[in-house]
Amino acid sequence: MVNFQDTIQEHGEAIGLSLRHTSTAMDLAAELQSLASRSKHAGDMELNHLVAALKSEITNANRANIAIQKTLSKIEKAALEAVVVKSKLDRYALWQTPAGASVYRLKADRAEGDPMHYVCPVCYQNAKISILQGSQMKKDCMVCDKSSCTYRFEYSRSVDRA
Structure with a gap:
């Protein structure tokens, strides 16, 4: 190299x-x-x-x-x-959420005091770090501002109505 x-x-x-x-x-x-x-x-x-x-x-x-x-x-x-x-x-690795979305996750051994967080894969591919924001269910990229930059972390819970 x-x-x-x-x-x-x-x-x-x-x-x-x-x-x-x-x-x-x-x-x-x-x-x-x-x-x-x-x-x-x-x-x-x-x-x-x-x-x-x-x-x-x-x-x-x-x-x-x-x-x-x-x-x-x-x-x-x-x-x-x-x-x-x-x-x-290099501080991040590609990770699949339980709901099947692919995002980048902070490597535990490279945290350098930062809390665990997730990064938008679109921004990552453009050499930018954009921390995903949202709830446990889904997180959005605030930089991309595209509907395709919403990532599901957990499946929706359906409520049984009897």
């Missing part, structure tokens, strides 16, 4: 190194321009054009590296958020 944090860190270091190299290349281009201006080819338009083109390409490479670094930072943030969400979701 790929460890995204290690991968991101490795690529982040590579981008940092790349940025340092483009900075060094820009310094070398500036020295080359200075040397060219002092040489017997000081007025050589072709040489000046090549130095300017080199500086432009180095600047473009630097901009691209910065854009990659920003993208990598966004990916790193998303990966860290995914780890947090997965950790929260």
Whole structure:
């Protein structure tokens, strides 16, 4: 399994190194321009054009590296958020109520001081934790607000009328 944090860190270091190299290349281009201006080819338009083109390409490479670094930072943030969400979701296991409905139930060994509760399976599949509310007979998801997000926990008790 790929460890995204290690991968991101490795690529982040590579981008940092790349940025340092483009900075060094820009310094070398500036020295080359200075040397060219002092040489017997000081007025050589072709040489000046090549130095300017080199500086432009180095600047473009630097901009691209910065854009990659920003993208990598966004990916790193998303990966860290995914780890947090997965950790929260891992606290629950799919469970079938006595009435046959499937919901997610807090694992006793992962309660962390929380009381026993149940989570909407629709929200869970969307990486959200929505605690079901209601009575012992049925519980509803207050986030989904759909009639299909009502879950029976116990069968209805019929009353015999004689």
